[in-house]
Amino acid sequence: MSFQDxxxxxxxxxxxxxxxxxxxxxxxxxxxxxxxxGCKVVYEILQQNSLYDYYSLQTSPGRSSxxxxxxxxxxxxxxxxxxxxxxxxxxxxxxxxxxxxxxxCSSCIWLLERLYVIDRSIAQSxxxxxxKQIRIQFSEGETSVRKIVELLSSLGYEPRITLDxxxxxxxxxxxxxxxxxxxxxxxxxxxxxxxxxxxxLSASNVESxxxxxxxxxxxxxxxxVFFYCASDFFLSAFAGLRKRVITIDVPLALGIFILFxxxxxxxxxxxxxxxxxxxxxxxxxxxxxxxxxxxTYERLNFERDYKSYFxxxxxxxxxxNERVVPLSAIxxxxxxxxxxxxxxxxxxxxxxxxxxxxxSFVTGESRPVQAAxxxxxxxxxxxxxxxIELEIVKSISQSYLTxxxxxxxxxxxxxxxxxxxxxxxxxxxxxxxxxLSALAAAIWLxxxxxxxxxxxxxILIVACPCAIALSTPFTFGTALRIFGRNGFFxxxxxxxxxxxxxxxxxxxxxxxxxxxxxxSIRFVGPALTAPERAMxxxxxxxxxxxxxxxxxxxxxxxxxLNAEDFVEEAGHGLQALVxxxxxxxxxxxxxxxxxxxxxxxxxxxxxVDTRVYLSFNGRTRGFFAVRNRYREGLAGLIDRLSxxxxxxxxxxxxxxxxxxxxxxxxxxxxxxxxxxxxxxxxFVRSLQEKYQSVVMVxxxxxxxxxxxxxxxxxxxxxxxxxxxxxxDAILExxxxxxxxxxxxxxxxxxxxxxxxxxxxxxxxxxxxTFAFQGVLSPLVAAVLMPLSSITIVAxxxxxxxxxxxxKGMV
Amino acid sequence: MSVIVVLxxxxxxxAGGFLIAFLWAVRTxxxxxxxTPSIRMLFDDTxxxxxxxxxxxxxDR
Numbered sequence: 001m002s003f004q005d006x007x008x009x010x011x012x013x014x015x016x017x018x019x020x021x022x023x024x025x026x027x028x029x030x031x032x033x034x035x036x037x038g039c040k041v042v043y044e045i046l047q048q049n050s051l052y053d054y055y056s057l058q059t060s061p062g063r064s065s066x067x068x069x070x071x072x073x074x075x076x077x078x079x080x081x082x083x084x085x086x087x088x089x090x091x092x093x094x095x096x097x098x099x100x101x102x103x104x105c106s107s108c109i110w111l112l113e114r115l116y117v118i119d120r121s122i123a124q125s126x127x128x129x130x131x132k133q134i135r136i137q138f139s140e141g142e143t144s145v146r147k148i149v150e151l152l153s154s155l156g157y158e159p160r161i162t163l164d165x166x167x168x169x170x171x172x173x174x175x176x177x178x179x180x181x182x183x184x185x186x187x188x189x190x191x192x193x194x195x196x197x198x199x200x201l202s203a204s205n206v207e208s209x210x211x212x213x214x215x216x217x218x219x220x221x222x223x224x225v226f227f228y229c230a231s232d233f234f235l236s237a238f239a240g241l242r243k244r245v246i247t248i249d250v251p252l253a254l255g256i257f258i259l260f261x262x263x264x265x266x267x268x269x270x271x272x273x274x275x276x277x278x279x280x281x282x283x284x285x286x287x288x289x290x291x292x293x294x295x296t297y298e299r300l301n302f303e304r305d306y307k308s309y310f311x312x313x314x315x316x317x318x319x320x321n322e323r324v325v326p327l328s329a330i331x332x333x334x335x336x337x338x339x340x341x342x343x344x345x346x347x348x349x350x351x352x353x354x355x356x357x358x359x360s361f362v363t364g365e366s367r368p369v370q371a372a373x374x375x376x377x378x379x380x381x382x383x384x385x386x387x388i389e390l391e392i393v394k395s396i397s398q399s400y401l402t403x404x405x406x407x408x409x410x411x412x413x414x415x416x417x418x419x420x421x422x423x424x425x426x427x428x429x430x431x432x433x434x435x436l437s438a439l440a441a442a443i444w445l446x447x448x449x450x451x452x453x454x455x456x457x458x459i460l461i462v463a464c465p466c467a468i469a470l471s472t473p474f475t476f477g478t479a480l481r482i483f484g485r486n487g488f489f490x491x492x493x494x495x496x497x498x499x500x501x502x503x504x505x506x507x508x509x510x511x512x513x514x515x516x517x518x519x520s521i522r523f524v525g526p527a528l529t530a531p532e533r534a535m536x537x538x539x540x541x542x543x544x545x546x547x548x549x550x551x552x553x554x555x556x557x558x559x560x561l562n563a564e565d566f567v568e569e570a571g572h573g574l575q576a577l578v579x580x581x582x583x584x585x586x587x588x589x590x591x592x593x594x595x596x597x598x599x600x601x602x603x604x605x606x607x608v609d610t611r612v613y614l615s616f617n618g619r620t621r622g623f624f625a626v627r628n629r630y631r632e633g634l635a636g637l638i639d640r641l642s643x644x645x646x647x648x649x650x651x652x653x654x655x656x657x658x659x660x661x662x663x664x665x666x667x668x669x670x671x672x673x674x675x676x677x678x679x680x681x682x683f684v685r686s687l688q689e690k691y692q693s694v695v696m697v698x699x700x701x702x703x704x705x706x707x708x709x710x711x712x713x714x715x716x717x718x719x720x721x722x723x724x725x726x727x728d729a730i731l732e733x734x735x736x737x738x739x740x741x742x743x744x745x746x747x748x749x750x751x752x753x754x755x756x757x758x759x760x761x762x763x764x765x766x767x768x769t770f771a772f773q774g775v776l777s778p779l780v781a782a783v784l785m786p787l788s789s790i791t792i793v794a795x796x797x798x799x800x801x802x803x804x805x806x807k808g809m810v
Numbered sequence: 811m812s813v814i815v816v817l818x819x820x821x822x823x824x825a826g827g828f829l830i831a832f833l834w835a836v837r838t839x840x841x842x843x844x845x846t847p848s849i850r851m852l853f854d855d856t857x858x859x860x861x862x863x864x865x866x867x868x869x870d871r
Contacts, residue, residue, distance in 0.1 A: 106849045113850070129846040179836040187829040191822060210814060217818070 015039050015105075027156065037156030038107035073153075074324040075313035076146035076161075081326045085145055085161070087135075093123065096145060097135045098159035100152065103127065112157065119143065119151055134159075161312050175294060182287045185229040188221045189280035195221075196277045200779050215267045215274070222276045226260045230283045232290075248419070248426030248469050251433060255464025256283065262457045275461060278781045282466050285789045293473035293493050310345050310396075314338075317389060327396065334392045338383040346379045346392050347399045353388030357381035419472040421497055421753060426465060433463040440772055451774035458771030461781060467760030467792045471753050472497075475796040479749045482804045487732035488742055495728045498712045500746035501693045505641060505739075506684060506706070507669075508698035509651035512716050515629040521554040525614075525622015532621075534558040535578040536614060539585060542566050543574050547612055551585075551624055573612075584615045588623075591615040628657065633737030635664060640740040642668045646692065650675045650683060650706070681705035697731070697739070714739075741807060752799045756792050763788035 015035035027034045034040040075081055087095045103112065108127075112134050115125045121142030126135045134157075136148055152159055195214045230253075237253035240246065256279065263274025315337040316325045322337060327345055330336070335351065338344055344357075355371040359381050368384050371377060377390055379399035437459040444452035476493035483490055490496065507513055528536070537558035540548040563576040563583075573586015584591045591613035612624040641647060649661065649671045658671060672683060680698075684706045687694050696703065696710035699717065704725040707713030715727040716736060731739070767784050770776040804810045835841065 106852065109846065109849055110853055127846055128843045129849060130843065176836055176841065179841050180833060183829060183832045183836070187825060191825060194821075195818070213815065214818075217822075 036102060036104065036108055038103075038109075038111040039105065041107075041111050041155075073146050073149050075326050076149055077144065078326055080328075081312065082145040089140060092140055093137060094140050095135060095137050096148065097133055098149070098152070098161070099132060100134050100157045100159050101132055102157050103129065103132055103134075108157070111155065115151070118155075119148075122148070162310060178287065178291055178294060181229040181232075182284070182291055184224055185280060185284040185287050188225045188229075189277070189284045192218050192221050192277045192280045196273060196778075196782065199273045200782070211273075212270075218274070218276045219264060219267055222260065222263070222280060225280045225283050226256070229287060230256050233286070245423070246427040246430050248422040248465065251426055251430045251463070251465050252286070252469055254430075255460055255466075258457050258460040259464070262461065273778050275778050275781050278461070278778070278785045281782075281786050282464065282789070285786070285793075286466060286469055289470045289473040289477075289793075292477045311343060314342075314345055330392060330396065332392050332395060336390050336392060337387055338390060339387045340383060340385060342383055344377050344379055344381050344383070344390060345399075346396045347394040348377050348379075348390035348392045350375050350377055351389045351391050354386055355388045356384045358384050419476070419494060419497060421750065422468055422472045425468055425757060429463075429465050429468065433459065436463070436768065436772070440774075444774060448774075454776070455772060455774035458774060458776035459768060462767035462771045462776055462784065463764055464785075465760070466785065467763065467788045468757055470789055471756035471760070471792050471796050474793050475749050475753050475756070475800055478797050478800040479745065479804075482745075482800070482809050483742060486738065486742070486809050487735035488738075489730045491728045495712055496746050496749055498693070498728070499695065499743055500750040502645070502695045502711060502743065504646040504648065504687055504692040504694045505743075506648040506650060506687070506694055506696045506710065508680075508696075508703050508706075509649055509657070510653055511699040512697055512703075513631055513634055513649070515631060520627050520629050521550060522625045522627075523622060524611075524625055528621075531579075532616070534561055535581060535583050535616070536585065537561075538563045538578045539566075539574055539576050539583045542576065543568055547626055548574065548585075550626055551612065554624075582617050584618075585612055588613050588620075591623075592620055593618045630664070631733065631736055637737045637740055638665045638668050641743075645743070646670075648672070648683075648687075650680050652676070677703070677705050681709050684709045695743070697736075698725075741809070745803065745807060745809065748803050749800060752796060752803070755799070756796050759795060760788055760792055763791070 015033065027037060027040050076085070083089075085096060085098075087097055089095070100112070103109065109129060112127050113125055115136065116122045122136055122138045124137040127133070128135070134152075138148060149159055149161070195218050198214065199211065233249050233253045233256060236247065237249040240250060259275050259279040259282070263276045263279065266272040266274040310327065313324045313326045314330060316323050316330070317335050317337050325334075330346065332346075336344075336348065350371050350373050352373060355375075355377065356368040357371055357377055358368040359378065369381075376393070379394075379396065437456045440455040440459055441452050444455050473493060476496040479496050480490050480493055533555055537552060537555045538561040540552045540555075542563055543549075561578050563578050566574070566576040568574045569586070569590065573584060573590035575582060575584040575586075575590075577583075584593060588611075592615060612626060614621045614623065638647065647669050649669045651657075651671070651673050652675055653673065655673045658673065661669065661671060672679075675683065680703060684694050684696055688709075688711070694710040695712045695714060696706050697714045697716055698704075698707050699715060703713075703715075707715060707725055707727045712729060713727040714729045714731050715725055716731050716733055718733045735742075763784060767776070767780070770780055801810065
């Protein structure tokens with residue numbers, strides 16, 4: 001379900017400047033079509049000047065005052081709203097970050113970064129292309145947030161300002177601190193390695209004074225590694241222990257701590273050079289793993305909730321005038337005005353006007369509901385047609401949609417990229433290592449206490465599960481990148497594991513396995529003449545029934561004729577006098593002008609398409625066959641998936657399509673119809689109670705609850721820049737037929753992780769034989785530990801890539 | 811052999827210089843957006859007309 005109805009363009013248009021596909025009608029200039037204002041401006045400049053000298057010729061001082069004031073943005077004049085939107089202001093200059101979804105090519109960047117030429121009060125504008133954000137620095141007093149937004153929208157880049165933006169959090173400097181840590185750990189480990197070399201090459205030749213200096217320098221260099229770079233491992237180990245869980249970070253933190261303590265002890269008692277090179281190398285590798293794993297798709301947002309769907313302000317009517325008021329200032333009792341395609345932000349009662357409320361994101365029912373004055377309109381309902389007046393009866397946070405959202409997450413999914421697999425293995429690993437060191441202590445303590453100390457610390461050092469901690473981030477991180485190249489974007493690496501565990505797949509019907517809003521329409525009967533098409537168009541344009549809208553869209557633009565005496569009989573059809581011809585459209589009987597009969601009279605033999613009959617002056621002319629378009633490659637996908645997964649289909653629509661679906665996917669799908677969003681959620685929950693691991697594939701807000709409840713919620717989208725509800729993964733619609741391949745690939749990745757565990761175990765056994773005898777030397781550790789890390793990284797990444805290549809995913 | 815002490819000190823100094831350069835690069839946000847600059851660098855530099863406006867790129871002429 002998309003926000004706008006898609007209009008099919010007969011031939012695919014491409015932008016004259018950049019060659020991208022043009023959506024909708026594009027922008028025309030000199031018989032050429034452009035995809036965006038940016039391309040058009042660049043074209044015009046080239047046309048006029050034959051060069052890029054934009055500044056000397058294109059500047060139009062004072063142009064900002066000529067921009068049409070747009071009352072839709074009046075709420076931005078509200079100081080509270082403006083202040084919340086700004087990132088920073090000191091009274092003289094302010095900065096503002098806006099989300100501009102329209103930017104899509106380099107021309108857009110070019111134009112948007114030259115706003116200061118068009119409006120002199122803008123000092124600087126910087127685009128972050130992947131995030132589709134623009135950061136504008138402007139001088140306060142000379143311009144305002146509203147003027148900037150108006151300027152952008154007049155250029156064709158209307159920023160999307162939602163409730164989310166006002167309540168936005170400051171972007172966390174998380175990734176920056178990881179860069180700092182990697183940089184410092186890399187610096188320290190390289191220097192420590194250099195300073196440790198003399199010890200290993202020939203310890204006897206190094207003068208003892210120099211050797212002492214090197215050791216002290218090493219200890220100093222190891223301090224930032226231990227206290228700063230490795231701090232995350234200690235913190236997460238403590239957090240785990242407090243919750244009484246042994247995560248993979250517990251043995252890691254233990255290993256790092258023992259390495260550090262033993263090394264300092266060795267250095268200051270002059271017993272040896274210590275293991276500081278192993279320590280810093282280990283921390284450096286682990287941080288690199290975290291960096292590799294932290295790959296995120298910044299242009300995608302996996303956390304959208306209702307706030308991203310709601311407008312920031314609504315028009316309030318009262319005392320005979322209209323005001324645009326920010327949503328935060330709306331309270332019960334306010335009267336609001338909803339224009340065509342606007343969303344009601346709270347539950348409200350219809351006061352005035354002809355309401356057709358489209359609840360498609362709330363309930364999944366694609367047919368708009370007609371409401372008479374006095375009926376309750378739920379939040380999230382979108383008005384289709386003329387403007388209506390509503391009175392708010394519930395506050396925004398207590399409305400139906402909001403509540404649905406707030407109730408949905410009963411289970412908390414692992415939000416971070418902590419790998420369950422590594423944690424499970426890490427738990428047993430810790431126990432085994434502790435047992436082993438206890439055993440070593442029991443054997444050596446009575447015989448040789450000094451050696452016992454060496455053996456215990458040696459075991460804890462060499463058994464530090466860095467290979468295990470590295471194998472999941474590198475395996476799943478590589479898988480994440482390969483999926484991204486195939487149009488499947490995962491929120492984090494933990495999703496790969498959840499996908500591998502899944503045994504059930506639940507599909508949503510409308511918009512997921514069928515094309516959103518894309519019915520195929522065919523007229524059966526003698527072809528309609530041009531005047532006839534105009535007459536039908538004039539009739540159906542008066543109705544908001546989805547079939548009427550589909551037919552109207554299919555007919556395209558037609559000369560407008562007057563439809564008089566328009567009558568719509570719910571469930572039967574429409575009629576009107578157009579050019580003194582009585583046009584009737586609807587069921588067979590209705591079109592023929594017979595009295596309405598029971599609905600069973602419709603075609604039980606042909607449920608595949610919906611037929612809409614047409615008659616002129618009582619003479620049946622033929623019918624429009626309207627049919628849901630299913631996505632290509634579905635039959636094959638269902639067929640392949642049914643071999644290993646339980647498949648379900650949920651639909652908010654009626655059972656009209658059941659027979660057709662049965663015919664298409666015989667016995668493969670368990671189907672449920674007339675499912676409300678809450679029922680979809682509870683259906684997923686009921687599967688989980690039967691210990692099924694559920695992947696839910698959906699698209700709209702009506703699936704949002706089920707997407708959150710499921711083990712992996714996959715949002716299907718035609719355009720990844722468009723809205724998608726909160727989910728764990730976003731799948732491009734064209735990649736849907738390959739879903740089975742993706743699921744199986746995840747299972748292969750888990751197998752690769754297990755193989756790498758076995759590999760690291762081999763290294764551990766070698767190391768442990770040294771350690772157990774209490775003869776683990778710093779040199780052995782310095783060779784063994786980085787070697788095992790490098791082996792694991794090389795093995796996992798090449799294995800995942802090799803599998804991907806064999807499956808045709810690279 | 812005492813020359814080694816000088817050399818070690820010097821090498822750590824040089825490496826430290828690179829570390830500081832890296833930390834500076836992260837701090838000034840050069841690792842925040844690693845895609846847009848690759849497009850931006852392809853645009854021709856043009857001479858800004860208004861002195862008081864900062865151009866998006868540090869003008870080199």
